[in-house]
Amino acid sequence: MARDATARLYDVDDSSVVYTKPNKKGKYDHGTIAFRARKGKLIDLDKLHESVWATRLSGGTSSGLVRLGVTAVGQVVANGKNIVLKIEGSKKTFVLTGAAKVKAGSQQQVAFQKVKAAIGNGDQVSITGQIDGWRGRWPGMLSKRPASPRQIIVAEFSGVEE
Amino acid sequence: MDTRIWGLMIGLSLVASSTARGQVVSGVMTVTGAEMH
Numbered sequence: 001m002a003r004d005a006t007a008r009l010y011d012v013d014d015s016s017v018v019y020t021k022p023n024k025k026g027k028y029d030h031g032t033i034a035f036r037a038r039k040g041k042l043i044d045l046d047k048l049h050e051s052v053w054a055t056r057l058s059g060g061t062s063s064g065l066v067r068l069g070v071t072a073v074g075q076v077v078a079n080g081k082n083i084v085l086k087i088e089g090s091k092k093t094f095v096l097t098g099a100a101k102v103k104a105g106s107q108q109q110v111a112f113q114k115v116k117a118a119i120g121n122g123d124q125v126s127i128t129g130q131i132d133g134w135r136g137r138w139p140g141m142l143s144k145r146p147a148s149p150r151q152i153i154v155a156e157f158s159g160v161e162e
Numbered sequence: 163m164d165t166r167i168w169g170l171m172i173g174l175s176l177v178a179s180s181t182a183r184g185q186v187v188s189g190v191m192t193v194t195g196a197e198m199h
Binding site for chain 1: 190
């Protein structure tokens with residue numbers, strides 16, 4: 001009901017924000033909220049964080065944010081010791097890192113190897129991964145701000161056809 | 163569904179509909195501990 005009202009008011013594709021609870025056995029369990037930008041747009045993570053902060057979610061339960069996964073498209077470049085994803089049309093960048101503990105040959109390891117290989121080649125690539133350091137229980141995590149620039153722990157890599 | 167989840171979803175809807183130039187194409191927020199009926 002509330003989502004329908006929001007969709008009318010803001011012309012949102014109401015399928016762009018989808019809640020899924022994979023395991024229906026437990027009352028208190030993990031659930032995911034998937035979202036995507038409208039066609040031709042990109043989602044501003046600063047506004048997303050403001051939005052979550054504005055919920056003023058209270059404590060007293062074990063409710064909280066487990067992780068935030070994102071997909072971003074841009075060019076991989078080196079910036080000093082960092083590997084950076086430059087987003088076209090944005091001054092914001094992401095620092096790309098590999099997962100701390102991954103098995104040799106795993107999808108995450110292979111994806112980060114591809115990121116390294118793409119440094120400076122000018123190709124548009126799609127990176128999917130977890131925003132590092134932004135998780136925790138309400139309300140304590142609401143005051144947390146991700147590192148600037150934000151870090152993506154790379155999980156998936158793919159090329160983008162232009 | 164828990165009102166906590168509704169609050170998050172409405173906020174994310176507004177963000178997803180924003181005309182501001184952002185950085186990401188899509189995302190998945192994993193939450194826990196709410197009553198997720």
